[in-house]
Amino acid sequence: MEKDKSHTHSFLHSIVKHFKFGSPKERNNEADVHQMAAQEQKIFAYETLTAATKNFSAIHKLGEGGFGPVYKGKLNDGREIAVKKLSHTSNQGKKEFMNEAKLLARVQHRNVVNLVGYCVYGTEKLLVYEYVAHESLDKLLFKSEKREELDWKRRVGIITGVAKGLLYLHEDSHNCIIHRDIKASNILLDEKWTPKIADFGMARLFPEDQTQVNTRVAGTNGYMAPEYVMHGNLSVKADVFSYGVLVLELITGQRNSSFNLDVDAQNLLDWAYKMFKKGKSLELVDSALASRMVAEEVAMCVRLGLLCTQGDPQLRPTMRRVVAMLSRKQGNMQEPTRPGIPGSRYRRPPRRHSALSSTLGTSGSDSSNNDNTTVTTSATGTSSATAETDPKGKRPMREA
Numbered sequence: 001m002e003k004d005k006s007h008t009h010s011f012l013h014s015i016v017k018h019f020k021f022g023s024p025k026e027r028n029n030e031a032d033v034h035q036m037a038a039q040e041q042k043i044f045a046y047e048t049l050t051a052a053t054k055n056f057s058a059i060h061k062l063g064e065g066g067f068g069p070v071y072k073g074k075l076n077d078g079r080e081i082a083v084k085k086l087s088h089t090s091n092q093g094k095k096e097f098m099n100e101a102k103l104l105a106r107v108q109h110r111n112v113v114n115l116v117g118y119c120v121y122g123t124e125k126l127l128v129y130e131y132v133a134h135e136s137l138d139k140l141l142f143k144s145e146k147r148e149e150l151d152w153k154r155r156v157g158i159i160t161g162v163a164k165g166l167l168y169l170h171e172d173s174h175n176c177i178i179h180r181d182i183k184a185s186n187i188l189l190d191e192k193w194t195p196k197i198a199d200f201g202m203a204r205l206f207p208e209d210q211t212q213v214n215t216r217v218a219g220t221n222g223y224m225a226p227e228y229v230m231h232g233n234l235s236v237k238a239d240v241f242s243y244g245v246l247v248l249e250l251i252t253g254q255r256n257s258s259f260n261l262d263v264d265a266q267n268l269l270d271w272a273y274k275m276f277k278k279g280k281s282l283e284l285v286d287s288a289l290a291s292r293m294v295a296e297e298v299a300m301c302v303r304l305g306l307l308c309t310q311g312d313p314q315l316r317p318t319m320r321r322v323v324a325m326l327s328r329k330q331g332n333m334q335e336p337t338r339p340g341i342p343g344s345r346y347r348r349p350p351r352r353h354s355a356l357s358s359t360l361g362t363s364g365s366d367s368s369n370n371d372n373t374t375v376t377t378s379a380t381g382t383s384s385a386t387a388e389t390d391p392k393g394k395r396p397m398r399e400a
């Protein structure tokens, strides 16, 4: 009888257990749901962030960019974070900021610096990012003592990782996110040299022409696509152009904005194009790479960088195509036409000629056809049509 009782008890227990907690698999699912719900807690209390950064102390300050200072912090659960205190220059209201930040916090990719959450406290707006341990790419690439650590394999890893991150932002996240400011200082590297794109979504948080920050963003910095600098046409192809500059910088170790090699070329893109045309792509390679580069990969990456920086945005590949080209490591890549010069008017060759020039390898960019019908998806709804240039090379700001 006693035995029966215990039998019945354990039988009932197992049924209750099953219904209450489910099978081990279901229990895991349940844990996932809880975890997901917890992760949805993207809003941080200001006190949590002051505690994490020891009251935004100077020792915790990582640096200061155009959007405001950044502090390192540690949450109670042990997670390391980087808190960006946005300067009070954005006119964006609290509600709009919260909406945008909520959307951006759902953007998660291994090649993007993930936004963990955000906080609004009085007039303060803060963004909370995952902390990325290593330095930013510009510090490594353009500081000669450290450059050698970036061997060819790591550089290819960065070229590929950034391409995947950008593809995700452009096509695979719920909204098309145009970064607008791809440059070496916005690529952070983790301890495994995985590149992570920082500062994505600033085009949404700081809509065009509402802040002083945009004057900085819109300024020529060696990465800006000519059609964006000149006409304010912001499309995914502007990011592709900046990506192409980055690729050529990684190959050569030369910063485009301060290019001063004693060669017959106006800038890095011009030099790369001339060398490519002479069949001397390998001579572009950073001397710090010595003999450890893989010739076919270098040739492919030079061609890729040039395809991405073509003057005509329509001729530039999409990031999806870039990722495909990188994964095949060869294939029938097109012949690049002349690169665009940031701040210059690009000229689109007639369609037929363009196709022909692609196959024949002649540059069509000198064509005088100026049928400026580039399809641009403006992340901010901005499309200034002014074509005047500012002597400082800044894109003219639209009249309010």
Ligand SMILES: Nc1ncnc2c1ncn2[C@@H]1O[C@H](COP(=O)(O)OP(=O)(O)OP(=O)(O)O)[C@@H](O)[C@H]1O
Pocket: 062, 063, 064, 065, 066, 067, 068, 069, 070, 082, 084, 113, 129, 130, 131, 132, 133, 135, 136, 185, 186, 188, 198, 199
């Ligand atoms: N998620 C992060 N993890 C670790 N360090 C970070 C993170 N985000 C930013 N930093 C560091 O904080 C400093 C300031 O970064 P921020 O992105 O604001 O400006 P920047 O890249 O220096 O300039 P800009 O505003 O022109 O992009 C940089 O040194 C950067 O490396």
